[in-house]
Amino acid sequence: MLSEDTILKKMVKYMGITAATLLAVAPIAMPAMSSATETTVKADAVSGVNQADVQKWLGEVKSNVTIKPGNNLLTSVDKEYGYVMGGDGVFCFGTDELTPQSPAFDRYADASKNLTNDLFASFNDNANGDDLFFNDRNVGVLTTATANDGSISGNLKFEDINKVLQSGASVTFHVKLAYVAGEPKGSDFYGADATPTILGSKDVVVTVGTGSESNDDQNNQKSPTGVNYDGFYSTIVDAKLYDGNGKATSTTLPKQTLWKIDRKLTVDGTTYYRVASNEWIKENDGIEIFPEVDTITTRRQAKLYTSAGKEITDRSLAPNTSWYTDRVGIVNNENMRRVATDEWVSFNDLKSKSSSGIAVGTN
Structure with missing residues (x-):
């Protein structure tokens, strides 16, 4: 042997x-x-997507994230490019937007705004440094949020998320990978009649720090x-x-x-x-x-x-x-x-x- x-x-x-x-x-x-x-x-x-790749991608999404107070909370840019108006608290974006290679929503912002430390960019550390597993238009990320202290029931609306975080309570973001066949439109993922296939999911608990934590603590590293x-x-x-x-x-x-x-x-x-x-x-x-x-x-x-x-x-x-x-x-x-x-x-x-x-x- x-x-x-x-x-x-x-x-x-x-x-x-x-x-x-x-x-x-x-x-x-x-x-x-x-x-x-x-x-x-x-x-x-x-789906044409290997389940092992789904789990590997989700495995690089952190379970717990501590963010700095202030500009790391949800911003108007997040709302404009990720939040689904009338979608019961749903955010929708691509798999590549939840990685350090392309921090969420940075592509749409003025570079001078330096949004590399925004909320969603903190979710994925891509620790092994490999490439995205299925960066294609058929796979999207659907995310909702709930208050862990029960102060607000159901999915949090955009404006409620910052309120809960700023109150000192934590928020759990429910991250789901969704698949739509063919040539999907955004509404095929989150519209009233949409029935995407959910490939996998993971919960991310977000807490606002005091601002004094070390970089390792801030990044859950x-x-x-x-x-x-x-x-x-x-x-x-x-x-x-x-x-x-x-x-x-x-x-x-x-x-x-x-x-x-x-x-x-x-x-x-x-x-x-x-x-x-x-x-x-x-x-x-x-x-x-x-x-x-x-x-x-x-x-x-x-x-x-x-x-x-x-x-x-x-x-x-x-x-x-x-x-x-x-x-x-x-x-x-x-x-x-x-x-x-x-x-x-x-x-x-x-x-x-x-x-x-x-x-x-x-x-």
Whole structure:
């Protein structure tokens, strides 16, 4: 079996590969796919947006934001270009407008106004510095806000948001990624008759600071903790995310999605891997993998396993058949290759290939 050091060294050279690329699976000889697998594939195909990218984008949206008082609150520019008049407290804008590369609404403002610290620009830190995942006109951001102290019920109107924040109470912004097919107009996302497909959502709690906080506090960015740890991680359950203190956040990563990890941290005996600036996944909620696209051939009747290590009893791979594989992982303490969305085969059941960069395990 490969040592952990060997696995990690292998993973390093694949750091530039995106999750979307790695999730493509197409067996050469079609295996018996479960209905659940087929449903997931079809669901992604409906919108043309990979669910892993949706969750990755949402993962870079902060759960908590502390902003400076004054000019960081909602402005007339926000109202003019993002607020939907008569839309029951809805803001609508593009995915690129919720990133540091293009801070919300700055494109419409006079550069001298320096709006780079406005409210929405604080939501997304894009910690890993990669590009936008689906910056196209079919995907939009719908956001509403509610008062956490209950002083105003329902969605807050534009003018109410600043009032609640200035009173010292926090406001939760409900961020949703919405998809509309074809050639959508803005009203297709938020109009009275609009029925966009909601791809994912996340809550952002906004609090106004005193103005004396450090830059790290203002941006919800604490000094990095743990140790550097480059790799990829695939969830085996719907996995909750945690902050650097081991406290659960409101975000959950879907089962069978792939994530870049860059730090490893142990809190109270539990190990976590970082997937965003202050969002960590538990080690036991997934498996560490590295990409290795290849064609493999079985040397005997080969059992299949889920990434959680459970044997798939209603099918197996026939001897001397070839299969497309896109990644290697350690399942049940064995080196295994993936041949379908959540179907893995042991190295011990495969013919050795001199052209492969990975030695077959000998357990």
